Amino acid sequence: xxxxxxxxxxxxxxxxxxxxxxxxxxxxxxxxxxxxxxxxxxxxxxxxxxxxxxxxxxxxxxxxxxxxxxxxxxxxxxxxxxxxxxxxxxxxxxxxxxxxxxxxxxxxxxxxxxxxxxxxx
Amino acid sequence: xxxxxxxxxxxxxxxxxxxxxxxxxxxxxxxxxxxxxxxxxxxxxxxxxxxxxxxxxxxxxxxxxxxxxxxxxxxxxxxxxxxxxxxxxxxxxxxxxxxxxxxxxxxxxxxxxxxxxxxxxxxxxxxxxxxxxxxxxxxxxxxxxxxxxxxxxxxxxxxxxxxxxxxxxxxxxxxxxxxxxxxxxxxxxxxxxxxxxx
Numbered sequence: 001x002x003x004x005x006x007x008x009x010x011x012x013x014x015x016x017x018x019x020x021x022x023x024x025x026x027x028x029x030x031x032x033x034x035x036x037x038x039x040x041x042x043x044x045x046x047x048x049x050x051x052x053x054x055x056x057x058x059x060x061x062x063x064x065x066x067x068x069x070x071x072x073x074x075x076x077x078x079x080x081x082x083x084x085x086x087x088x089x090x091x092x093x094x095x096x097x098x099x100x101x102x103x104x105x106x107x108x109x110x111x112x113x114x115x116x117x118x119x120x121x
Numbered sequence: 122x123x124x125x126x127x128x129x130x131x132x133x134x135x136x137x138x139x140x141x142x143x144x145x146x147x148x149x150x151x152x153x154x155x156x157x158x159x160x161x162x163x164x165x166x167x168x169x170x171x172x173x174x175x176x177x178x179x180x181x182x183x184x185x186x187x188x189x190x191x192x193x194x195x196x197x198x199x200x201x202x203x204x205x206x207x208x209x210x211x212x213x214x215x216x217x218x219x220x221x222x223x224x225x226x227x228x229x230x231x232x233x234x235x236x237x238x239x240x241x242x243x244x245x246x247x248x249x250x251x252x253x254x255x256x257x258x259x260x261x262x263x264x265x266x267x268x269x270x271x272x273x274x275x276x277x278x279x280x281x282x283x284x285x286x287x288x289x290x291x292x293x294x295x296x297x298x299x300x301x302x303x304x305x306x307x308x309x310x311x312x313x314x315x316x317x318x319x
Contacts, residue, residue, distance in 0.1 A: 033224065035135040035204060067135065069161055069204065073192055078164030100135040105226060108307050110201075114136055115303040117197040121155065121296045 020054060020081055027087035032068065034079070035100040038086060039065040046094065055089055062095060133200040138302065139221055140191070141208045141247070142231030143239020147259040147289035148207040149191050151231060155295045156193030156205055163188050163217060188217055203299075208243075218246060227253035227302050231289065234258060234267045237275050244276055253306045255283040257298045281305075 040059040048056050054075070061074055072082040089095045105111070140148045152158050164187045191207030206221050208228075222228075228247050232240040240256070247254040258272050269284040278284065283301050287294045 034206075034220065035137060035224070037133070037135075067202075067204070069192055069206075070159075070194065072163075073159040073161045076162075078162045078187065080164050100224065101133065105134070105136070105224070106310060108310055110134055111226075111303055111307045111310070113201065114197060114203065115300050115307070117201065118195070118203070118296055118300050118303065121195070121292065 020077070021084040021088075024084055025080065027083040029087050029090060032083070032086070032097050033100055034069045035067045037065040037067060037098045037100065038062045038071055038095055039098070040095050041093070051094075054085055055094060058085060058089060059094060065098070067100075068097075133202060136201070136203045137221070137225040138203060138205050138299065139208050139218075139225050139228035139252075140205055140231065141228050141243035141254075143233065143236055143243075146231040146233045146236075146239060147261075148231050150259075150289040151229070151257070151287075151295045151298070152191040152193040152205045152207050154290060154292045155299065156195045156203075158191055158193045161190045161192040161206075163190065190217070215246075222247075222250055222252055225252060227255070227306050229298055229302055230254055230256045232256055232258050232272060232276070233261060234265065234272065235261070237272070240276060244278070248279075253302065253309050255285060255298065255302045255305055257285055257287045257289070259289050260286055 038058070040062040046059070051059075054077075057075065058071065061071060066074075068079070068082065068086065071086075072079045075082060077085075086095065086097060090097055140151055142148055149158070188209045190209055191205075193205040195203040195205070197203060208221060209217055228243070230240050230243045230247070244254070244256070256272065256276065256278065258267065258269065260266065266286075269286060273282070273284050283305050285298055285301055287298050289295055
């Protein structure tokens with residue numbers, strides 16, 4: 001059987017993104033929001049040779065804290081895959097994940113600031 | 122928790138706004154006109170009922186599905202960022218809506234007067250969730266102009282829900298829609314009506 005009978009341009013990536021996660025489809029540990037902020041520890045303290053390339057890329061991108069959604073978009077990986085990568089990295093102490101400051105959404109002054117800023121766009 | 126990490130003096134405020142509406146109503150155009158638009162993919166494992174619906178004899182069972190969303194970010198200040206998410210239109214992707222709606226400030230429902238019925242599912246969804254929303258009537262060239270009140274009646278909206286006319290291609294027009302939504306959310310919070318929804 002020839003390979004090209006099975007693979008055409010509609011077949012999608014030959015290695016499915018979940019190969020990156022060892023086939024798992026659910027993250028472990030405490031769940032986190034699309035807008036949770038991911039920050040990496042100082043990558044100088046970690047030997048890059050010991051890290052999976054995706055881990056290293058996440059650490060590079062998150063030197064400045066970045067939202068999960070931004071990260072998935074920049075990595076060009078599906079959200080579900082990124083969530084699993086991040087939960088694994090959190091377990092290994094390579095990143096921290098902070099919940100978005102949601103309580104302040106009920107603060108009318110914060111929202112007035114948002115409205116004023118949007119008007120200046 | 123790991124000991125090392127980042128610390129910020131103040132947690133930044135992230136505001137999430139959903140841009141919903143029927144196919145071709147102008148969601149992508151609106152996100153793109155006010156923010157730097159980026160694609161965001163989500164690949165999800167289909168639940169059993171969906172697999173049954175999608176299964177075809179002789180076709181290998183598909184267990185994951187890819188949804189592409191429009192995603193935009195407006196950095197207001199270092200500590201204040203507005204995120205826009207264009208909601209995936211097809212109803213089989215509604216599992217994403219619940220996640221998107223969680224913690225959202227509110228939503229814009231884009232309406233095309235030539236296909237008003239396409240807005241019904243979005244209006245229904247946000248009404249049921251108690252999420253503040255505004256209806257933005259995208260004024261396509263060649264489409265008959267409707268008065269906002271006529272659209273309100275056709276969509277059977279509650280009296281307080283703002284209905285605005287817009288041109289999603291224009292940055293200033295899309296911006297005004299977002300301002301209308303934020304002001305409406307402030308009003309609802311002052312009226313103490315949405316405390317439980319946030």
